[in-house]
Amino acid sequence: xxxxxxxxxxxxxxxxxxxxxxxxxxxxxxxxxxxxxxxxxxxxxxxxxxxxxxxxxxxxxxxxxxxxxxxxxxxxxxxxxxxxxxxxxxxxxxxxxxxxxxxxxxxxxxxxxxxxxxxxxxxxxxxxxxxxxxxxxxxxxxxxxxxxxxxxxxxxxxxxxxxxxxxxxxxxxxxxxxxxxxxxxxxxxxxxxxxxxxxxxxxxxxxxxxxxxxxxxxxxxxxxxxxxxxxxxxxxxxxxxxxxxxxxxxxxxxxxxxxxxxxxxxxxxxxxxxxxxxxxxxxxxxxxxxxxxxxxxxxxxxxxxxxxxxxxxxxxxxxxxxxxxxxxxxxxxxxxxxxxx
Amino acid sequence: xxxxxxxxxxxxxxxxxxxxxxxxxxxxxxxxxxxxxxxxxxxxxxxxxxxxxxxxxxxxxxxxxxxxxxxxxxxxxxxxxxxxxxxxxxxxxxxxxxxxxxxxxxxxxxxxxxxxxxxxxxxxxxxxxxxxxxxxxxxxxxxxxxxxxxxxxxxxxxxxxxxxxxxxxxxxxxxxxxxxxxxxxxxxxxxxxxxxxxxxxxxxxxxxxxxxxxxxxxxxxxxxxxxxxxxxxxxxxxxxxxxxxxxxxxxxxxxxxxxxxxxxxxxxxxxxxxxxxxxxxxxxxxxxxxxxxxxxxxxxxxxxxxxxxxxxxxxxxxxxxxxxxxxxxxxxxxxxxxxxx
DNA sequence: CTTGCTTGTACTCATTTTGAGCAAAAGCAA
DNA sequence: TTGCTTTTGCTCAAAATGAGTACAAGCAAG
Numbered sequence: 001x002x003x004x005x006x007x008x009x010x011x012x013x014x015x016x017x018x019x020x021x022x023x024x025x026x027x028x029x030x031x032x033x034x035x036x037x038x039x040x041x042x043x044x045x046x047x048x049x050x051x052x053x054x055x056x057x058x059x060x061x062x063x064x065x066x067x068x069x070x071x072x073x074x075x076x077x078x079x080x081x082x083x084x085x086x087x088x089x090x091x092x093x094x095x096x097x098x099x100x101x102x103x104x105x106x107x108x109x110x111x112x113x114x115x116x117x118x119x120x121x122x123x124x125x126x127x128x129x130x131x132x133x134x135x136x137x138x139x140x141x142x143x144x145x146x147x148x149x150x151x152x153x154x155x156x157x158x159x160x161x162x163x164x165x166x167x168x169x170x171x172x173x174x175x176x177x178x179x180x181x182x183x184x185x186x187x188x189x190x191x192x193x194x195x196x197x198x199x200x201x202x203x204x205x206x207x208x209x210x211x212x213x214x215x216x217x218x219x220x221x222x223x224x225x226x227x228x229x230x231x232x233x234x235x236x237x238x239x240x241x242x243x244x245x246x247x248x249x250x251x252x253x254x255x256x257x258x259x260x261x262x263x264x265x266x267x268x269x270x271x272x273x274x275x276x277x278x279x280x281x282x283x284x285x286x287x288x289x290x291x292x293x294x295x296x297x298x299x300x301x302x303x304x305x306x307x308x309x310x311x312x313x314x315x316x317x318x319x320x321x322x323x324x325x326x327x328x329x330x331x332x333x334x335x336x337x338x339x340x341x
Numbered sequence: 342x343x344x345x346x347x348x349x350x351x352x353x354x355x356x357x358x359x360x361x362x363x364x365x366x367x368x369x370x371x372x373x374x375x376x377x378x379x380x381x382x383x384x385x386x387x388x389x390x391x392x393x394x395x396x397x398x399x400x401x402x403x404x405x406x407x408x409x410x411x412x413x414x415x416x417x418x419x420x421x422x423x424x425x426x427x428x429x430x431x432x433x434x435x436x437x438x439x440x441x442x443x444x445x446x447x448x449x450x451x452x453x454x455x456x457x458x459x460x461x462x463x464x465x466x467x468x469x470x471x472x473x474x475x476x477x478x479x480x481x482x483x484x485x486x487x488x489x490x491x492x493x494x495x496x497x498x499x500x501x502x503x504x505x506x507x508x509x510x511x512x513x514x515x516x517x518x519x520x521x522x523x524x525x526x527x528x529x530x531x532x533x534x535x536x537x538x539x540x541x542x543x544x545x546x547x548x549x550x551x552x553x554x555x556x557x558x559x560x561x562x563x564x565x566x567x568x569x570x571x572x573x574x575x576x577x578x579x580x581x582x583x584x585x586x587x588x589x590x591x592x593x594x595x596x597x598x599x600x601x602x603x604x605x606x607x608x609x610x611x612x613x614x615x616x617x618x619x620x621x622x623x624x625x626x627x628x629x630x631x632x633x634x635x636x637x638x639x640x641x642x643x644x645x646x647x648x649x650x651x652x653x654x655x656x657x658x659x660x661x662x663x664x665x666x667x668x669x670x671x672x673x674x675x676x677x678x679x680x681x682x
Numbered sequence: 683c684t685t686g687c688t689t690g691t692a693c694t695c696a697t698t699t700t701g702a703g704c705a706a707a708a709g710c711a712a
Numbered sequence: 713t714t715g716c717t718t719t720t721g722c723t724c725a726a727a728a729t730g731a732g733t734a735c736a737a738g739c740a741a742g
Binding site: 607608609625626629648649650651652653654 | 690
Binding site for chain 2: 730738
């Protein structure tokens with residue numbers, strides 16, 4: 001077998017430790033829930049964290065296996081769908097407060113889906129919109145956007161440094177705000193969760209931004225820092241944002257919702273789950289047309305009477321789609337009008 | 342600032358070394374080229390490798406920066422677009438031949454795009470279809486598929502173990518072959534580069550599969566192992582497959598082709614570049630309708646006479662699209678008929 | 683300097699897909 | 713029965729898509 005062609009002289013680079021972070025998602029009662037580790041003593045100064053654990057290549061052949069192992073240990077949860085998100089060297093630029101020169105940590109973010117699971121010592125499920133209140137448009141445009149975010153972003157836009165290196169960057173801040181938050185004429189794209197969070201971070205509007213020396217100008221001027229969603233430890237809210245973006249995108253071209261659904265469900269329940277994740281409403285009749293035409297579900301013959309109106313047929317996921325064609329997802333297009341729930 | 346909530350008792354996990362692997366792509370003369378490191382002495386037994394280098398968190402703040410640094414050093418190339426692909430613990434299951442228990446390597450794959458660049462000591466540009474001959478459908482279905490791959494896959498399908506754990510896995514192999522290679526009735530999806538490579542790997546049909554003890558049954562029975570594309574060192578061909586999949590997908594929803602184009606170009610040149618990457622042909626008139634309607638390009642007023650027929654207008658990329666809407670890509674749908682080139 | 687060859691560019695047209703609304707069906711409760 | 717609620721079936725216009733036809737504009741050979 002051939003030897004490595006490039007010389008490996010610089011192979012004795014700083015050894016690092018690998019950390020696996022998991023955004024574990026569940027949907028219950030129309031709410032997307034995320035598993036977080038919370039301070040035992042209810043200390044409000046201690047922020048929530050995503051569960052994480054080390055990766056030991058000696059014990060586990062792959063990182064996926066390692067992830068499943070410590071999640072099982074820490075939380076008793078057996079993960080279903082698992083997908084790698086992104087790897088940050090030294091937790092990316094969202095560095096933690098201060099660490100010795102000794103331990104360098106590379107963290108790998110994961111998205112994992114699971115069906116209904118109860119709480120367990122030390123961990124709890126939280127609606128992910130508590131961390132991202134501006135991402136839930138199911139009851140119309142969240143007013144935290146107009147009340148808090150936009151004014152603060154305006155300030156940030158107007159503080160744009162006069163001369164920047166890059167020629168084209170004039171009005172760059174304004175453009176980014178318009179694109180990500182869809183203000184004046186722009187369109188809200190529910191997939192841009194990460195872009196929006198990064199914008200808020202750069203603008204110094206989220207609590208986490210205070211840590212790495214970024215001047216939280218706006219907040220300080222006002223004396224009272226606005227709280228834009230609950231903060232999380234390290235760069236965990238960023239990882240959660242990545243997970244949300246990825247999941248919202250994937251939903252549309254791969255049948256991942258079903259990983260979050262019980263065995264049987266009504267079409268409307270399925271729709272609600274999708275909407276919970278996307279944070280928008282879709283047109284009901286078109287939704288069922290889509291799902292049925294795509295052959296994603298099949299009737300069970302049984303009915304659900306818990307609807308409050310006409311009983312609904314219970315469906316189940318057609319696993320066969322995997323063997324038929326490159327399995328599609330729910331091409332959910334948010335409905336403009338809120339007419340048809 | 343808050344301390345980590347989960348106990349970090351197991352923090353002294355095996356330290357590892359981080360390797361960054363880059364799939365650096367360029368398009369020239371209708372060929373997608375990939376930068377590889379080749380044996381100095383022309384030794385045929387030494388396989389090509391992707392350029393790679395270590396990541397040292399002490400020297401570089403982020404992995405992207407580290408990547409750019411050693412690429413510049415090793416190859417004099419200044420990378421433009423860079424995107425992280427995937428991280429393998431211990432190079433994933435495609436382990437290298439044998440390594441001491443000491444050094445555990447985690448490798449992070451990257452996709453990078455660059456405009457025309459010349460060769461340089463130790464590295465050279467190769468058409469990526471040399472590694473994946475079955476992926477180029479521009480001159481119709483490549484006959485390596487019918488001549489070599491399908492017969493071998495048939496054998497593999499028929500060798501499917503009679504009783505497997507999973508209930509549903511009867512005929513699993515047949516289904517996978519049908520889905521990924523689009524045989525009998527299936528549809529060829531040019532994005533499934535990785536899935537196809539993994540299938541061939543599992544079936545023991547690529548040279549790399551021999552290394553990790555997988556019985557290369559078919560090849561051995563026949564005495565002459567068929568060569569399905571050029572092999573690469575380690576799991577580099579897998580990384581390249583990942584890069585191709587990602588790039589082919591991204592092309593359709595983000596304006597990444599332009600990272601590979603010269604300053605000005607004709608619409609047909611743009612089309613050829615897209616086709617080279619996708620490995621399929623698209624309908625010419627519809628292509629220009631798409632590109633112009635999407636506002637991706639603008640006229641320069643100048644003409645190109647190098648067309649061989651009527652001179653073509655020269656266009657340039659409209660950078661403003663980035664500031665207008667979530668910048669779109671070329672929703673290239675392969676044309677069924679090969680009528681309109 | 684006209685004919686033929688090649689490629690660019692402008693339109694057209696049928697089919698599908700998409701977004702949105704109307705209306706009947708089927709349960710429950712007053 | 714009469715409302716009220718939700719499910720489900722269907723229609724319809726607008727937009728997007730796939731595939732042509734036709735003509736324009738250069739070059740080269742005769």
